[in-house]
Amino acid sequence: MAERMAEEAGLNVLVIDRREHVAGNAFDHEDASGILIHRYGPHIFHTNSEDVFAYLSRFTDWRPYEHRVLAQVEEKQVPMPINRTTLNMIFGKSLSTDEEAEEFLAGMAEPRDEIRTSEDVVVSKVGQHLYEMFFRGYTRKQWGLDPSELDRSVTARVPTRVDTDDRYFGDKFQQMPANGYTAMFEKMLDHPRICILLDTDYKDVVGKIDYDRMVFTGPVDEYFDFRLGKLPYRSLQFRHEMVDQEQFQPVGVVNYPNEAVPYTRITEYKHLTGQVAPTTSITYEYPSAEGDPYYPIPRPENQELFREYDKLANAEENVLFVGRLATYRYYNMDQVVGQALATFRRAFVETKEA
Known part of the structure; x- marks a missing residue:
């Protein structure tokens, strides 16, 4: 949204993030061993949308990567x-x-x-x-x-197949940003009309800034100070480890469906990045009821509460609500990009043309 508003609409944009970095949950960085890891769990880009792929390709080269997942069941690791x-x-x-x-x-x-x-x-x-x-x-x-x-x-969301295709996704475009997601977003934000304010809650500064329009991407219930009650989310906790061996597991992600195992999956990043090194880096993923909101919980009563918040959101003048948390939807990355591009067109292009 920031890039389109600056580049196409010619607006001055301030991006505010309460975290100390850009790229949101897709943030990646090199750990102490030089492996590019995803701080908030694996993000695998895939899409059938030529428009989304073409847009992101302005800001990154790509590394072909077809994601494969195994599930640990009955002492076997089998395709999932x-x-x-x-x-x-x-x-x-x-x-x-x-x-x-x-x-x-x-x-x-x-x-x-x-x-x-x-x-x-x-x-x-x-x-x-x-x-x-x-x-x-x-x-x-x-x-x-x-x-x-x-x-x-x-x-x-998870298909069942009768062939031997062991790829997790079947999309037309299956790639990883060649230098990582953070580098892609940094290039997207590298614009003379964009300023960035990190490690800051927007509520601490919004009253001190003159602006015409806000794009809000946080939890919609938080925006309204939870006046109708809290929308439920699931969170995640991560345990990152460096392992003194060349390879830890045969594919990027191994799922652990057994309830006796406390984590849901282990990610090994070298499969995703294509890096070659004598050591490897992995992440254990633990679902949690507490922590940063990651996944809107799809139950009818939650959707009903969101609809009430959505009415409030639609009544807000000059505020656009975009993203998984602001619209309480379980979007994939490409769907979020598509939603942002469509929202920009409706708000800044079509209204101008009209």
Whole structure:
């Protein structure tokens, strides 16, 4: 938003962030061993949008990277999302065609009359056994709720395949910024009309600044001082470690669905960055009820509360609410970029043309 307002609309922009760095949750930096790590957990860029990819390409070169994830189940590490290889490894099968795998999954599926929850989505597709093996424990850890209590959108994000494609995403563009996300955002903000104020809460300075319009990207309930109550979010805690070996795990991310394991996944960054080094760096990810807000919790009562806040937001003159927290939606990175570009066009281009 800042870059478009400065470059295309010719406006002077002040970017305020309460953290001590730019790039938000996508912030990455070199650790003591020189490995580029993601402070707030792995961010994997993927999109089918040519517009989003073209826009970001103005600010970075790319490194091709196809994300692969394994799940640790029953002493095995198997491809996730579930595919034909997963089924063969788990059940000792030799399914050799898509049709055989489809027939096998159809035999395990337990159709439900109505698909309302995350549990309904998975059980209707792959049955109770695979649901409990891969989804139930992971979801309970991640969200602090059983899948039967969560909107169907949560597990609908993870596909089930009958081929042997072991990529986590199937998007047209699957790349990582060649020099990292922070470098990309620094270049985006490197504009004579943009000033940056870090380590500052906007509420501490907003009364001292003359401005025409605000773009708010924090939690929408916080903007209104929680006057209708708090919107629930899940948070994350991270444990970063440097390991004195060349490789820790075979892929970038290994999931741990078992509820007995306190973390949900381990990330090894060299897979993401392509760096070569005698040591490696990893991050353990622990879901938490407390801490910075990361994930809006998709339940009907939360959406109802957000709709009330959204009415207040729409009534605010000269304030635009953009991003995952401000619009209480579980966006991927490319969706946030798309939302920001669309919001800019509506607010600054189309209104000017009209």
